[in-house]
Amino acid sequence: MGGREHVRVAVIGSGFGGLGAAVRLRREGITDFVVLERADSVGGTWRDNSYPGCACDVPSHLYSFSFAPNPDWPRTFSGQPAIRAYLEHVADTFGLRPHVRLNSEVRMMRWDADRLRWEIETAAGELTADVVVSATGPLSDPKMPEIPGLAAFPGKVFHSARWDHDYDLRGKRVAMIGTGASAIQIVPAIAPDVRRLTLFQRTPPWVMPRTDRAISGAERWLHRQLPFTRAARRGLLWGIRELQVSAFTKRPNQLGLIESLAKANMARSIKDPELLAKLTPSYRIGCKRILLSSEYYPALARPNVDLVASGLQEIRGNTLVAADGTETEADAIVFGTGFHVTDMPIADRVVGAEGRTLADHWKDGMQSLRGATAAGFPNWMTIIGPNTGLGNSSMILMIESQLNYMADYLRQLSVLGGPVALAARPSAVNRWNRQVQTRMERTVWNTGGCTSWYLDAQGRNTTVWPGTTGEFRKETRSVDLSEYEVIRLREDRPERVPAGAGNAEGAA
Ligand SMILES: Cc1cc2nc3c(=O)[nH]c(=O)nc-3n(C[C@H](O)[C@H](O)[C@H](O)COP(=O)(O)OP(=O)(O)OC[C@H]3O[C@@H](n4cnc5c(N)ncnc54)[C@H](O)[C@@H]3O)c2cc1C
Numbered sequence: 001m002g003g004r005e006h007v008r009v010a011v012i013g014s015g016f017g018g019l020g021a022a023v024r025l026r027r028e029g030i031t032d033f034v035v036l037e038r039a040d041s042v043g044g045t046w047r048d049n050s051y052p053g054c055a056c057d058v059p060s061h062l063y064s065f066s067f068a069p070n071p072d073w074p075r076t077f078s079g080q081p082a083i084r085a086y087l088e089h090v091a092d093t094f095g096l097r098p099h100v101r102l103n104s105e106v107r108m109m110r111w112d113a114d115r116l117r118w119e120i121e122t123a124a125g126e127l128t129a130d131v132v133v134s135a136t137g138p139l140s141d142p143k144m145p146e147i148p149g150l151a152a153f154p155g156k157v158f159h160s161a162r163w164d165h166d167y168d169l170r171g172k173r174v175a176m177i178g179t180g181a182s183a184i185q186i187v188p189a190i191a192p193d194v195r196r197l198t199l200f201q202r203t204p205p206w207v208m209p210r211t212d213r214a215i216s217g218a219e220r221w222l223h224r225q226l227p228f229t230r231a232a233r234r235g236l237l238w239g240i241r242e243l244q245v246s247a248f249t250k251r252p253n254q255l256g257l258i259e260s261l262a263k264a265n266m267a268r269s270i271k272d273p274e275l276l277a278k279l280t281p282s283y284r285i286g287c288k289r290i291l292l293s294s295e296y297y298p299a300l301a302r303p304n305v306d307l308v309a310s311g312l313q314e315i316r317g318n319t320l321v322a323a324d325g326t327e328t329e330a331d332a333i334v335f336g337t338g339f340h341v342t343d344m345p346i347a348d349r350v351v352g353a354e355g356r357t358l359a360d361h362w363k364d365g366m367q368s369l370r371g372a373t374a375a376g377f378p379n380w381m382t383i384i385g386p387n388t389g390l391g392n393s394s395m396i397l398m399i400e401s402q403l404n405y406m407a408d409y410l411r412q413l414s415v416l417g418g419p420v421a422l423a424a425r426p427s428a429v430n431r432w433n434r435q436v437q438t439r440m441e442r443t444v445w446n447t448g449g450c451t452s453w454y455l456d457a458q459g460r461n462t463t464v465w466p467g468t469t470g471e472f473r474k475e476t477r478s479v480d481l482s483e484y485e486v487i488r489l490r491e492d493r494p495e496r497v498p499a500g501a502g503n504a505e506g507a508a
Pocket of ligand 1: 012013014015016017018036037038039042043044045046049054055056057058063104105106107135136137138139140182346383384393394395396
């Protein structure tokens with residue numbers, strides 16, 4: 001072991017999840033922790049996604065930490081520079097900088113069952129930790145499709161999450177692949193500048209108008225002087241979204257009205273019946289993430305923008321060939337093809353108590369206990385783990401719930417005392433997932449007639465939370481010790497001790 005550094009908690013990632021965890025640890029009086037970040041600055045999603053038009057699609061006053069309100073959000077849906085600056089500000093204000101280790105990609109971590117600690121290899125050296133909090137993000141590693149001929153494409157190629165700002169798109173023939181949340185922000189932002197923009201669409205998204213506007217000086221003044229106005233605004237934004245949840249999770253038939261509104265939004269800008277037909281989804285609204293934009297359809301109606309209603313199948317030199325045979329010449333290809341979500345890359349780098357990686361453990365689908373812990377991986381938890389995603393509200397609400405769980409987990413370890421670990425019982429994990437999947441059966445994500453990135457290779461929805469954020473808050477308020485085994489070191493050997501009065505095994 002030599003002189004390897006040891007910390008109580010190693011947090012991985014410095015996006016909203018990792019920085020939020022760091023703030024919470026300090027508030028719990030824990031200062032013996034590090035935040036390991038692979039990049040050279042903090043910010044996660046909001047550092048990596050700097051494409052033209054990048055902005056949040058949940059209003060800023062809700063898409064921010066409750067403990068770090070920002071009366072000065074510039075827009076109702078603020079852009080990436082403002083959100084990134086906010087996260088930098090959080091790192092400064094809460095004294096997180098001394099804990100953050102940049103350029104420290106975690107390459108591997110192994111559970112040392114003899115010492116009840118994690119051995120962590122990073123790009124900057126090795127360390128050990130009692131507890132690992134993995135906040136590597138659900139939308140952090142870009143996914144590039146394997147397209148025959150792509151490697152030989154003579155033009156420029158990049159992913160929306162790794163925008164090449166040195167490449168000038170002005171006057172170029174650009175192909176945009178994909179019609180997800182990033183693509184619909186990029187298309188209107190670049191359409192006026194490029195010579196020709198061809199959008200490759202496998203499935204049309206449902207798009208609702210986005211009521212984005214500058215937040216006036218008077219509003220900001222009011223929010224600064226009278227903080228309850230800011231809190232009321234946040235409360236209202238939250239409440240409206242909570243009320244929408246039951247239509248998504250229990251009564252998808254109620255979504256017909258929203259479909260009519262979305263169709264009216266489309267018809268306002270798209271006058272060509274053929275284009276309108278290509279843009280009209282054939283699945284229930286909400287099945288895929290509902291996208292918000294008031295500029296997308298007007299951009300598609302521009303004379304220099306074409307829609308190919310078919311996926312990109314092959315590239316021959318400069319020519320992009322769609323599955324329906326359409327051929328398009330391009331100078332640059334921008335992939336808006338999403339991220340590795342259901343195959344979380346960090347899972348390949350975590351080796352648990354049984355010597356297996358988390359990826360191997362999850363080979364039939366991700367599952368965790370309360371979105372946080374996994375059987376066989378003691379003292380390891382993830383922020384935004386399986387089934388914690390949202391279709392309609394702010395992920396920061398879910399992150400903060402998970403931080404409550406993390407804080408209680410650490411409290412419980414302290415109360416237990418000594419070298420000790422908590423290991424999620426398989427029966428508790430199974431029970432939680434059965435409940436989640438049973439609730440999932442009625443949701444629009446499973447019944448709406450689409451395939452989406454919410455579903456894994458087996459067609460199981462392992463990403464979305466099938467309830468309100470309030471319900472998740474309640475479920476993660478504290479750690480139920482009966483769902484865990486307590487592992488202690490006795491005479492230099494780890495020994496498993498049944499925890500709590502209740503017996504999760506029996507209840508399963
Ligand atoms: C373009 C875009 C727009 C979005 N808009 C919204 C929105 O409006 N509302 C909403 O609720 N959600 C939105 N999201 C989802 C968003 O990802 C979450 O809201 C939130 O930012 C996730 O925070 P995170 O800290 O979990 O992950 P991230 O922000 O992705 O941070 C993860 C961090 O972990 C680091 N990391 C990863 N692997 C390693 C490793 N092996 N070693 C060390 N460091 C590592 C990464 O470099 C990164 O800094 C959006 C996502 C994208 C991509």
